[in-house]
Amino acid sequence: MREISYIEAIREAxxxxxxxxxxxxxxxxxxxxxxxxxxxxxxxxEKFGTHRVFDMPLSENGMTGVCIGAAIRGLRPVxxxxxxxxxxxxxxxxxxxxxxxxxxxxxxxxxxMVIRMVIGRGWGQGPQHSQxxxxxxxxxxxxxxxxxxxxxDAKGMLIAAxxxxxxxxxxxxxxxxxxxxxxxxDFYEIELGIARIIKKGSDISIxxxxxxxxxxxxxxxxxxxxxxxxxxxxxxxxxxxxxxETVATSVRKTKYLIVADTAYAFGSIASELIASVVxxxxxxxxKAPIKICSPDFPTPSSPGMTKDYxxxxxxxxxxxxxxxxxxxxxxxxxxxxxxxESKNLHDIPNRDFKGPx
Amino acid sequence: MRKDLKxxxxxxxxxxxxxxEKLASLYSEQEMRCPMHLCIGQEAIAVGVSxxxxxxxxxxxxxxxxxxxxxxxxxxxxxxxxxYGRDIGCCGGRGGSxxxxxxxxxxxxxxxxxxxxxxxxxxxxxxxKLMNDSLVTIVYFxxxxxxxxxxxxxxxxxxxxxLPVLFVCENNDFSVYTKLExxxxxxxxxxxxxxxxxxxQKADGNDIELVxxxxxDAVAExxxxxxxxxxEFSAYRWREHCGPDFDDHLNYRTHEEVEVGKKAxxxxxxxxxxxxxxxxxxxxxxxxxEKIEVEINQVLEKAKAARLPTLQDAMSHQYA
Numbered sequence: 001m002r003e004i005s006y007i008e009a010i011r012e013a014x015x016x017x018x019x020x021x022x023x024x025x026x027x028x029x030x031x032x033x034x035x036x037x038x039x040x041x042x043x044x045x046e047k048f049g050t051h052r053v054f055d056m057p058l059s060e061n062g063m064t065g066v067c068i069g070a071a072i073r074g075l076r077p078v079x080x081x082x083x084x085x086x087x088x089x090x091x092x093x094x095x096x097x098x099x100x101x102x103x104x105x106x107x108x109x110x111x112x113m114v115i116r117m118v119i120g121r122g123w124g125q126g127p128q129h130s131q132x133x134x135x136x137x138x139x140x141x142x143x144x145x146x147x148x149x150x151x152x153d154a155k156g157m158l159i160a161a162x163x164x165x166x167x168x169x170x171x172x173x174x175x176x177x178x179x180x181x182x183x184x185x186d187f188y189e190i191e192l193g194i195a196r197i198i199k200k201g202s203d204i205s206i207x208x209x210x211x212x213x214x215x216x217x218x219x220x221x222x223x224x225x226x227x228x229x230x231x232x233x234x235x236x237x238x239x240x241x242x243x244x245e246t247v248a249t250s251v252r253k254t255k256y257l258i259v260a261d262t263a264y265a266f267g268s269i270a271s272e273l274i275a276s277v278v279x280x281x282x283x284x285x286x287k288a289p290i291k292i293c294s295p296d297f298p299t300p301s302s303p304g305m306t307k308d309y310x311x312x313x314x315x316x317x318x319x320x321x322x323x324x325x326x327x328x329x330x331x332x333x334x335x336x337x338x339x340x341e342s343k344n345l346h347d348i349p350n351r352d353f354k355g356p357x
Numbered sequence: 358m359r360k361d362l363k364x365x366x367x368x369x370x371x372x373x374x375x376x377x378e379k380l381a382s383l384y385s386e387q388e389m390r391c392p393m394h395l396c397i398g399q400e401a402i403a404v405g406v407s408x409x410x411x412x413x414x415x416x417x418x419x420x421x422x423x424x425x426x427x428x429x430x431x432x433x434x435x436x437x438x439x440x441y442g443r444d445i446g447c448c449g450g451r452g453g454s455x456x457x458x459x460x461x462x463x464x465x466x467x468x469x470x471x472x473x474x475x476x477x478x479x480x481x482x483x484x485x486k487l488m489n490d491s492l493v494t495i496v497y498f499x500x501x502x503x504x505x506x507x508x509x510x511x512x513x514x515x516x517x518x519x520l521p522v523l524f525v526c527e528n529n530d531f532s533v534y535t536k537l538e539x540x541x542x543x544x545x546x547x548x549x550x551x552x553x554x555x556x557x558q559k560a561d562g563n564d565i566e567l568v569x570x571x572x573x574d575a576v577a578e579x580x581x582x583x584x585x586x587x588x589e590f591s592a593y594r595w596r597e598h599c600g601p602d603f604d605d606h607l608n609y610r611t612h613e614e615v616e617v618g619k620k621a622x623x624x625x626x627x628x629x630x631x632x633x634x635x636x637x638x639x640x641x642x643x644x645x646x647e648k649i650e651v652e653i654n655q656v657l658e659k660a661k662a663a664r665l666p667t668l669q670d671a672m673s674h675q676y677a
Contacts, residue, residue, distance in 0.1 A: 025487065051487055052487075057510070057513055057514055057517065059507075059510030059511075059513065059514065061476070061506070061507050061510060062476045062479075062506075062507045062509075062510025062511050062513070062514060063476070063510070063514065064476070065473070065474075065475070065476025065477050065479070065480060065507060065511065066476045066477075066479050066480035066483060066511065066514055067480060068476070068477050068480060069417075069476060069477035069478060069479060069480020069481040069482075069483070069484065070480040070481070070483050070484040070487075071480070072465060072466075072477065072480070072481065073415075073480070073481050073484035073485070073488075074484065074488070075484050075487065075488075092470060092473065092507070093473075093476065093507075096468070096470050096473055097468070097470075097473060097474075097477065101466070102674055102676070102677045103451065103674050103675060104448060104451050104452050104456055104468075105447075105448055105451075105452070105456065105458045105466060106447075106448045106449035106451055106674060107673065107674035107677070108448075108458055108460060109458070109460065109465075109466070110677035111677075112677070141675060142675065142676070144676075165676075165677035166676050166677050
């Protein structure tokens with residue numbers, strides 16, 4: 001099957017959605033500019049015209065409201081923020097209007113719109129350019145919150161999001177943008193709210209969100225090779241609805257759970273997932289689950305400070321060893337850790353996993 | 358102005374006044390269990406603007422929405438049932454007074470976050486432009502909203518894209534208990550709108566015929582492609598910010614000021630004018646009032662008799 005990158009998959013989903021449905025419009029700061037939102041909107045204004053593809057004033061809240069108004073009137077806007085941090089300016093419109101309009105007016109109207117938000121890490125992005133707020137959005141009834149990790153899912157889930165009659169927050173991690181995957185050329189949808197078992201295993205379940213799926217896969221491969229540990233890797237794909245059932249089913253089999261998230265630990269979607277699974281599987285769990293997140297303080301900019309800030313495959317390996325009480329001598333552990341040591345600098349996207357999945 | 362139009366303006370204002378006076382008188386029964394912001398004293402703006410619109414034109418509004426809703430033709434029973442939290446309310450009991458909707462007459466929704474619906478109205482106008490449907494969208498907001506960033510963001514985009522939207526600022530000089538002079542420097546609100554390159558005017562919001570005329574001209578121009586316009590109308594809120602009572606005892610405004618405000622009553626003023634020029638007689642007033650009274654009482658009876666929804670009802674429509 002054809003292989004393309006995540007960012008190309010996003011672009012293709014936008015392109016095909018706009019061809020299929022002329023109510024779809026695309027707007028965002030920089031959408032038609034020379035950088036095209038990390039190349040995800042290349043050529044779309046040329047193809048669909050200035051009446052369907054727009055640049056945008058720096059008015060995140062106002063423009064979110066404008067898109068809601070257009071959606072209520074029958075258009076299907078896709079609004080893009082280059083950083084999730086910018087979208088925070090629009091919380092009023094997202095939470096008070098987009099998420100509630102359908103409910104509070106008793107189903108008389110709906111807000112079919114997609115808000116793409118890019119999250120990321122590294123290269124000195126610092127405290128206001130590297131946050132991950134899926135849990136905050138997922139807390140709001142009325143929103144759907146997507147976090148595809150693969151190009152295949154990015155395309156199918158973005159198409160599904162655009163076809164959905166609700167406001168959908170579509171969160172992309174910059175560090176998966178370049179990853180390639182098998183992506184069909186057809187116009188296809190992926191059902192929202194269903195996690196995907198990306199690697200079958202029997203000894204421990206690891207559920208991961210977005211970019212963390214890649215890190216978990218790297219760790220899983222190494223653990224299997226060095227210690228013969230069979231890890232079931234679950235790509236959660238959505239934060240709301242949260243597919244706790246798929247994770248619970250896996251945990252009933254493996255009896256152990258780790259959850260890896262891209263956000264701060266406190267109040268994270270990882271916390272929510274663990275709480276739900278513990279509630280469901282309390283009697284089968286052999287140990288308390290472990291949560292792998294960013295530390296509970298803002299992201300610093302300096303490479304000196306970020307080097308050990310973010311979780312890596314090593315963090316995941318350590319968690320597995322702890323949870324399963326693995327006996328491993330220092331020499332072997334060193335080799336295991338060295339095998340997942342990134343050949344790149346820590347603050348640029350991890351090229352150790354290129355895809356496809 | 359045609360006589361039937363004059364009478365329609367008068368009846369519409371009187372009906373809003375009588376509905377709200379009735380609501381105020383019943384509020385203490387504690388059966389309408391939601392915050393309520395009455396527009397008594399400010400009826401002329403909603404009525405004048407609405408008479409300039411077609412049924413299909415779109416309206417967005419704020420927390421003080423009863424007048425806007427009724428003037429646009431919003432269903433009275435759905436409104437009152439909503440205040441009583443009944444299942445036949447316009448939101449099925451989910452919204453209360455601050456959430457009015459009747460899309461069948463173009464009333465697209467009102468919400469109480471100040472400035473919340475302003476960008477939605479601009480988005481509606483944007484949709485009209487992109488879909489080429491020649492409808493005009495109106496949004497009502499107060500002087501307090503003028504302090505919200507989102508209003509300026511919305512005006513900027515509306516002007517940039519030349520959108521068919523009419524911004525209607527009802528300047529009643531107060532945000533809750535705080536006077537305009539404590540919130541904004543001394544400069545005309547409409548001039549700021551003008552600085553966004555939006556055609557702007559200011560007028561007496563208690564002069565119903567003037568409101569109608571200015572709005573009609575603005576709406577006609579917008580429909581013909583003038584781009585957005587901005588109207589600032591002066592108004593006076595007679596009663597408390599939220600609730601059915603007068604709040605003179607709080608002393609945040611002087612007794613004299615309230616008296617002057619009430620003297621400018623748009624309904625009494627127009628009634629007098631119509632009586633004087635013979636468009637209206639005392640007998641007609643009685644007939645009109647009686648008819649409205651009967652309507653209100655019938656609607657109240659139906660609304661109260663409707664079912665009070667339960668938690669089971671509250672669970673539907675979580676997602677579209």
